[in-house]
Amino acid sequence: MADKVKRDQIVALKTAGTSNKCIVKQLTVCRKTVFHTWKQFQETDTTSCKPIPGRPHSIRTKSFVSAVKKEMERNPQRSVWEIAKEAKISRSSMQRIVKNDLQLSPYKKQSRQLISEPSKQKRLHRVKLMLQEMERAAGKVFIWSDENMFTVEAVTNKQNDSLYAKSLKDLSIKARSHLKRQKPASVMVWAAVASDGSKSPLIVIEEGVK
CATH class of the missing domain: 1.10.10 (Arc Repressor Mutant, subunit A)
Known part of the structure; x- marks a missing residue:
């Protein structure tokens, strides 16, 4: 936005009948400035800047x-x-x-496994031994296997799973409830991967098998 001296000059030239093109060239201002300055003068009879809307930033210093x-x-x-x-x-x-x-964003805490310092050192020692063995036996294929228990039960998110209604009474008990078993059904799955990129199929372990 041009300063007040330039705005006064624009109004003076426009009042004298000078075209916008000549004003732009003579005062070295853009057409938009000429247009808005003249429009403001016609509406308010002044070239002073309009006050900035909203409350001043008295707190956000x-x-x-x-x-x-x-x-x-x-x-x-x-x-x-x-x-x-x-x-x-x-x-x-x-x-x-x-x-x-400050351009800060909120982040939720992530759940991580609590590992004691001795366990960390033990794992680090095992990994170093494994890397050394893999370097010595470059032609061998190493296999890693593990199993995991999966619970066969619907998972709900208390924060995101919401129901909309005017009143809780408008929702049936079944709709507004999440049923949980004391001992939910579960299944054990075993799998293995190899250092050459191959992997085993998923093996479902029968109940009671160790």
């Missing part, structure tokens, strides 16, 4: 955003609502700071 960033880095687990409450600002303002200014 650089120092405040920097303080929020430090707090998020110190404890990434804190919720936006907690930080907003402590800073005495609205939750929506804090969300804009986190999302727009």
